[in-house]
Amino acid sequence: MADMSDKMSYLAVLIALLPAALAAQQVRSGGNGTIYMGAYNEAVYVIDEATLEVTERIPVTTGIPNLMQLSPDNRTMYVRDAAMEHIEVVDLVEGRSIDSFTLSEGNTRVRIRSMAVDPGGEYVLLGARSYTKLLDRFEIGEFSILRVDLDSHEVTDTVPTSVGEQRQGANLMFSPDGDLLYFFGRDIIAVETGNFTEVDRWELSQPLEEGLGRMNMSFQRSPYDEEGIFTNLFRMTDPVQGRQMMGIARVNLAEQDVDFYTLGPSERVSFALAPGGRKGYGLRSEIGFYEFWTFDLEGRRVESRVEFPGRPRMSLVPSSNGELLYIYNAGNTIDVYDADTHELLRTVWLDADMTRFLLVPGDAATNGGGSQG
Amino acid sequence: MALKPINRKADRMVTYLEHQGAVPPAEQMAGPVDPAGANAGVDENAEDVVALGGRLPEIPEIPHIPLGCSLVFAPGWEVDEAGGTAGLCQPVERDLFDCHLACFWPAHVPDQLNHSPDWTGKCAAAQNDWRKLEMIFP
Numbered sequence: 001m002a003d004m005s006d007k008m009s010y011l012a013v014l015i016a017l018l019p020a021a022l023a024a025q026q027v028r029s030g031g032n033g034t035i036y037m038g039a040y041n042e043a044v045y046v047i048d049e050a051t052l053e054v055t056e057r058i059p060v061t062t063g064i065p066n067l068m069q070l071s072p073d074n075r076t077m078y079v080r081d082a083a084m085e086h087i088e089v090v091d092l093v094e095g096r097s098i099d100s101f102t103l104s105e106g107n108t109r110v111r112i113r114s115m116a117v118d119p120g121g122e123y124v125l126l127g128a129r130s131y132t133k134l135l136d137r138f139e140i141g142e143f144s145i146l147r148v149d150l151d152s153h154e155v156t157d158t159v160p161t162s163v164g165e166q167r168q169g170a171n172l173m174f175s176p177d178g179d180l181l182y183f184f185g186r187d188i189i190a191v192e193t194g195n196f197t198e199v200d201r202w203e204l205s206q207p208l209e210e211g212l213g214r215m216n217m218s219f220q221r222s223p224y225d226e227e228g229i230f231t232n233l234f235r236m237t238d239p240v241q242g243r244q245m246m247g248i249a250r251v252n253l254a255e256q257d258v259d260f261y262t263l264g265p266s267e268r269v270s271f272a273l274a275p276g277g278r279k280g281y282g283l284r285s286e287i288g289f290y291e292f293w294t295f296d297l298e299g300r301r302v303e304s305r306v307e308f309p310g311r312p313r314m315s316l317v318p319s320s321n322g323e324l325l326y327i328y329n330a331g332n333t334i335d336v337y338d339a340d341t342h343e344l345l346r347t348v349w350l351d352a353d354m355t356r357f358l359l360v361p362g363d364a365a366t367n368g369g370g371s372q373g
Numbered sequence: 374m375a376l377k378p379i380n381r382k383a384d385r386m387v388t389y390l391e392h393q394g395a396v397p398p399a400e401q402m403a404g405p406v407d408p409a410g411a412n413a414g415v416d417e418n419a420e421d422v423v424a425l426g427g428r429l430p431e432i433p434e435i436p437h438i439p440l441g442c443s444l445v446f447a448p449g450w451e452v453d454e455a456g457g458t459a460g461l462c463q464p465v466e467r468d469l470f471d472c473h474l475a476c477f478w479p480a481h482v483p484d485q486l487n488h489s490p491d492w493t494g495k496c497a498a499a500q501n502d503w504r505k506l507e508m509i510f511p
């Protein structure tokens with residue numbers, strides 16, 4: 001009888017504490033940013049980072065949104081569809097699609113591989129190739145970078161083929177004033193945007209110092225890097241011993257300077273910079289084995305490696321306040337982990353699978369901050 | 374004072390440096406005639422000594438996988454961008470749409486680029502409502 005009474009007491013205490021525990025879990029916010037998600041139901045989802053609730057579903061007219069790029073003031077989004085044929089302009093303030101165009105016509109389809117919108121919003125550069133269906137075959141055109149006027153939708157120029165033979169696989173990025181265009185391939189090539197002539201070339205494909213291997217790193221933009229700075233994991237092969245090494249590099253585009261250090265043998269781990277630039281996080285994924293890595297960028301070391309029950313094809317981005325880690329990609333979930341303990345806090349289930357996931361720190365509609373491609 | 378290679382290894386280094394333009398050709402060097410065997414096999418082993426600051430050998434390209442997925446009919450055969458399987462999805466529903474998207478895996482998932490662009494139209498979240506996906510008959 002006494003046992004029963006004790007159990008009832010415990011139960012009463014648990015029931016009393018339950019709302020408080022739930023409330024504590026609910027108030028755990030990652031910051032005041034905004035997440036834009038391309039969704040398979042032909043919409044751009046706007047997600048409030050503080051609650052991870054969908055605040056708006058903006059339908060697009062050209063199909064499944066895939067590539068997404070924000071204007072410098074974060075008020076306009078440029079979307080390329082999954083069929084790689086259309087560019088759509090979305091007004092994020094009004095929450096609606098306001099324009100779209102395609103370069104395909106007749107039996108010729110122009111597939112757009114990459115895009116970079118001029119910071120002034122006047123034109124877009126499209127890396128594209130044409131595919132013409134003839135009676136007995138397809139005729140595949142040369143890859144070219146086209147300058148398309150965003151008002152008239154006319155192709156007004158073509159970036160000369162003499163500019164960077166590596167341009168096909170390169171990322172494109174404008175300088176903040178729009179005067180320079182950077183091609184990020186094995187080397188970084190800067191061209192002026194008047195006539196698209198090369199003005200500078202940074203041969204990162206060659207070793208930075210004697211005795212070093214060639215540095216391989218991605219120039220994907222982090223929401224937490226300063227303008228013109230790229231912090232990322234790099235890999236290189238020691239030319240003497242043939243060992244694959246990895247490390248962290250901080251590339252300053254304007255000053256053509258690289259600050260780098262090695263961490264140790266190369267492993268299949270990703271890297272995502274945390275806000276403030278003092279830490280980074282990574283995911284190591286193998287079948288049945290998943291790890292969170294924490295990089296101490298001040299101490300220039302790997303701070304911790306923690307195994308966790310992950311899944312294949314995860315992507316990671318730290319929250320805008322640095323306290324949480326979001327795991328997304330390949331599906332309709334966002335897993336929220338504590339950045340310090342790596343404890344799974346909750347999983348947010350969305351009503352659509354995602355194609356793209358952009359986190360914009362701060363008040364996205366007004367902060368005028370950076371964008372991600 | 375110019376140096377003369379005294380053994381096979383030193384000769385290879387001279388050959389390498391000549392190729393880089395760092396030293397005059399061996400025949401212009403002063404010194405005694407090279408010892409017997411010093412030049413044996415020079416051609417077949419040329420450039421196997423790599424100087425620290427020299428030009429590096431090209432990195433072999435990663436496997437070229439057209440549009441990300443398999444283009445052959447082989448159930449269960451799919452590779453990730455590195456040519457392995459570690460990057461593939463579990464559960465499989467998570468990968469259904471991304472296989473459909475541009476990388477079209479024609480034997481298993483309808484081709485989004487040309488023939489079935491609206492295949493996912495009635496099913497936004499594959500894990501939840503994959504039963505709504507339509508059967509496609511080519």
